Amino acid sequence: MPVTDGPDSVRAREVLWGFGPMVYAPTVLFALGEGAVLPLIPVIASRLGADVPTAALVASALVVGQLCGNLPAGWAVARFGERVTMAVAGVIALGGVAVLALAPSLGLVALAVLVVGICAAAFGLARHSFMTTRVPQAFRARALSLLGGSFRFGMFVGPFVAAALLALFGTDASAIWFFAVCLVATVILVVFGPDPEARFTPRPDPARASAWQPDVADDSGEPVSGSIPVVERAGVFRTMWRHRSVLGRLGLAAASLSAVRSARQVVLPLWGVWIGLDAQTIALVVGISGAIDFALFYASGQVMDRFGRLWAALPAMVLMSAGFLALAFTSGSDQQSMWFAMFAAVLGVGNGLSSGILLTLGADAAPKDDPAPFLGSWRTLTDAGGAAAPLAVSAIASMSSLAIATGAMGLVGLLGAAAFLRWVPRTRR
Numbered sequence: 001m002p003v004t005d006g007p008d009s010v011r012a013r014e015v016l017w018g019f020g021p022m023v024y025a026p027t028v029l030f031a032l033g034e035g036a037v038l039p040l041i042p043v044i045a046s047r048l049g050a051d052v053p054t055a056a057l058v059a060s061a062l063v064v065g066q067l068c069g070n071l072p073a074g075w076a077v078a079r080f081g082e083r084v085t086m087a088v089a090g091v092i093a094l095g096g097v098a099v100l101a102l103a104p105s106l107g108l109v110a111l112a113v114l115v116v117g118i119c120a121a122a123f124g125l126a127r128h129s130f131m132t133t134r135v136p137q138a139f140r141a142r143a144l145s146l147l148g149g150s151f152r153f154g155m156f157v158g159p160f161v162a163a164a165l166l167a168l169f170g171t172d173a174s175a176i177w178f179f180a181v182c183l184v185a186t187v188i189l190v191v192f193g194p195d196p197e198a199r200f201t202p203r204p205d206p207a208r209a210s211a212w213q214p215d216v217a218d219d220s221g222e223p224v225s226g227s228i229p230v231v232e233r234a235g236v237f238r239t240m241w242r243h244r245s246v247l248g249r250l251g252l253a254a255a256s257l258s259a260v261r262s263a264r265q266v267v268l269p270l271w272g273v274w275i276g277l278d279a280q281t282i283a284l285v286v287g288i289s290g291a292i293d294f295a296l297f298y299a300s301g302q303v304m305d306r307f308g309r310l311w312a313a314l315p316a317m318v319l320m321s322a323g324f325l326a327l328a329f330t331s332g333s334d335q336q337s338m339w340f341a342m343f344a345a346v347l348g349v350g351n352g353l354s355s356g357i358l359l360t361l362g363a364d365a366a367p368k369d370d371p372a373p374f375l376g377s378w379r380t381l382t383d384a385g386g387a388a389a390p391l392a393v394s395a396i397a398s399m400s401s402l403a404i405a406t407g408a409m410g411l412v413g414l415l416g417a418a419a420f421l422r423w424v425p426r427t428r429r
Contacts, residue, residue, distance in 0.1 A: 022193065023127055023130065023131065023147065024146060024147065024150045025189060025193075026086065026123075026127075026186045026189050026190055027127060027147060027150040027151055027154070028150045028151075028153055028154045029154070029182045029183075029185050029186045029189070030090075030120070030123055030154065030182065030183070030186050031150065031151045031152075031153070031154025031155050031158065032153075032154035032157060032158050032161065032182055033097075033154075033158065033178060033179030033180070033181070033182030033183060034116070034120065034154065034155065034158065034179065035154050035155035035156070035157065035158020035159055035161075035162075036158040036159065036161045036162040036165070036175045036178050036179055036182075037097075037100070037158075037162070037175055037176055037179045038059075038062070038155075038158070038159075039159050039162065040162060040172045040175055040176070041055075041058060041059045041062070041109075041113060042055040042056065042058070042059050043172060044100070044109055044172060045058040045059070045106060045109055045110075048103075048105065048106045048109060049106065050106055054106070057110075058106065058109060058110045058113060059113070060387075061110050061111075061113040061114040061117060062113050062114075062116060062117040062120070063117065063383065063386070063387045064114060064117060064387070065113070065114040065115065065116065065117020065118040065119075065120070065121065066117045066118070066120055066121040066124075066383050067121075067380060067383050067384060067387060068114075068117075068118060068121075069117065069118035069119070069120070069121030069122055070121045070125060070376045070377075070379045070380040070383060071376045071377065071380060072118075072122070072376075073085065073089075073118075073121050073122035073124075073125040073126070073372075073376055074125060074239075074372045074373045074374075074375060074376020074377070075372075075373065075376070076088075076122060077122075077125055077126050077129045077372035077376075078370055078372040078373055082126040082127070082129055082130040083126075083190060083191075085122055085123075085125075085126040086122070086123050086126045086127070086186075086190045087187055087190045087191050088122075089119040089120075089122035089123045089126070090119070090123065090183050090186050090187040090190065091187060092115065092118075092119050093115070093116050093119035093120070093123075093183055094180060094183045094184065094187070095115070096112045096113075096115035096116045096119065097112070097116065097176060097179050097180045097183060098180065099111070099112040099115075100112035100113065100116070100176055101173050101176040101177060101180070121379070121383075124151075124379070125372065125375055125376060125379055127147060128144075128147075128359055128362065128363070128375050128379070129371050129372040129375055131143055131144055131147060131359070131363065132362075132363035132366050132368075132371045132375065133368065133371060135363075138305065139305055140305070140360060140363060140364075141300070141301040141302075141303075141304030141305045141309070141312075141356060141360045142298070142301035142302060142304075142305050143301070144301065144356040144359040144360045144363060145297055145298055145300050145301025145302075145304075145355050145356030145359075145360075146297075146298065146301065146356075147356065147359060148297060148355045148356040148359060149294070149297030149298060149355055149356075152293065152294050152297055152355065153294065156290055156291075156294050161175070161178065162175040162178070165178055238373075239367075239370075239373035239374050239377065240373075240374075240377045243365070243367075243374055243377070246365050247377055247378065247381060249419070249422075249423050250361060250365060250419075250423045250424070251377075251378060251381040251382075252381065252419065253416055253419035253420050253423060253424075254357075254358050254361055254362070254378070254381065254382050254385070255381045255382050255384060255385030256317075256385060256412055256413065256415060256416025256419065257313070257316070257317060257354060257357065257358060257382075257385070257413075257416055257420075258358060258382040258383065258385035258386040258389075259385040259386060259388060259389035259392075259409070259412055259416075260317070260320050260321070260324070260389070260409060260412060260413045260416065261320075261351055261354065261386065261389075262385070262386035262387070262389040262390060263324070263389040263390070263392075263393055263409040263412075264289075264320065264347050264351060265390075266389070266390045266393050266394075267324070267327075267393060267402075267405070267406050267409065268282075268285070268286050268289065268344050268347070269282055269286060270393075270397075270402055271327065271340060271402060271406065272285060272286075272340060274402050275336040275337065275340060277337060277340070281337075285340060285341050285344050286344065288341075288344070288345065288348070289344040289345060289347060289348035290348065291348070292345055292348035292349055292352055293348040293349075293351045293352040293355075294352065295352065296349065296352025296353055296355065297352055297355035297356070298355075299352070299353060299355075300312045300316070300352070300353050300354060300355045300356050300357060301355070301356050301360075303353075304356070304357070304360055308424075308425065309357070309360060309361060309364070309424050309425065310420060310421070310424040310425065312353055312354070312357055313354070313357050313361070313420045313424055314417055314420055314421060314424075315350075315353055316350050316351070316353040316354035316357065317350070317354075317413050317414075317416050317417035317420060318350075318413075318414075318417050319346060319347075319349055319350030319353065320346075320347055320350035320351065320354075320410075320413050321410045321411075321412075321413030321414045321416075321417060322346070322410070323343045323344075323346040323347040323350060323410075324343075324347070324406050324407065324409045324410030324413060325406075325407055325410035325411075326339075326343055326346075327339065327340070327343040327406055328403045328404070328406040328407035328410065329403075329407075330343070331401070331402075331403040358382050361424070362374075362375055362378040362379070362382075363375075365378070366378070389409065389412075392405070392408070392409075393405045393406075393408075393409065396408050
């Protein structure tokens, strides 16, 4: 039954509004700077003498850094806490950005991008862990969809900011230093802003000693009720082994969603080039798809909280799978441009409806007393799926055609939809 706009919804708005300066604002700042620099990495690498494959390899160092950073980030969050981890990650990322701006060689650029990727993993996992332990189950999906939407907003607006800075200053270093300013603002907000760990502190669930729900502190900063007990840290690898069943089932299903998402970002521009469209038309179609994606980010959280996780995960996967499969069959048709624009919009709708799903499922599956090590493993799986998809598209396209590679991504999505149908609960809890 749908959730009415009662005390729970009022409480949700109050808590989510309170998260703004603590969680969502740093997320927007970090993603805004990252989104401004990300499209320029191949350009910087090419200027330093890299050919196209090498420039692509340098750009992929960001994803490699995120993969390598998730497990250490899980340990750091469990050991030092979310706030300290975010602050340290921001400072290290600032150093990486400075190296990126001043690097005289291709190797230093690749190293700087790798470091930024590692810090992005630590920053993202700290926010994910915080929301897992502090947000009540009743509106967890909405909170995490807002978190995903904050990141999408930054990544969506960032390239436009970079374009404006390039037009104003005429050098890509301006966008890099803009990222540095965003990082400085992020660290200041994390260190000197309201402490979310003091304002929102977990309390024991009466039905289960190890489950925790958030509570709001009073004006003096003391929690209204509950306390944080000392829990034994299981460690990252022991946690992976303990939860291997969940990671091997639901985690792989989540990795398939991440793969389909990542494939969308690669396939759409390549398809536009393949059918002979100019750069402006491709950018317009991809931009409209991204705008649809961003506009729907909160709808996913509403659906998950009101009806259950499956009701957002399954339609999103089916839509994206259908979009890929249908696009693959338009190859050689007389109206390729029209079909390209139409199915790009379909993929945007599907991706928008999937906002926050991976974060929410990870939070649901994580142990409540010490979620960070589990979330490190969870995010490693999902990031691996996202990193493998572009490689798979490239490999299949080189051996056959882009249409077959696109259809293969649609089949991956259908398999993922079946896995979600099998392992995601059909209830709201």
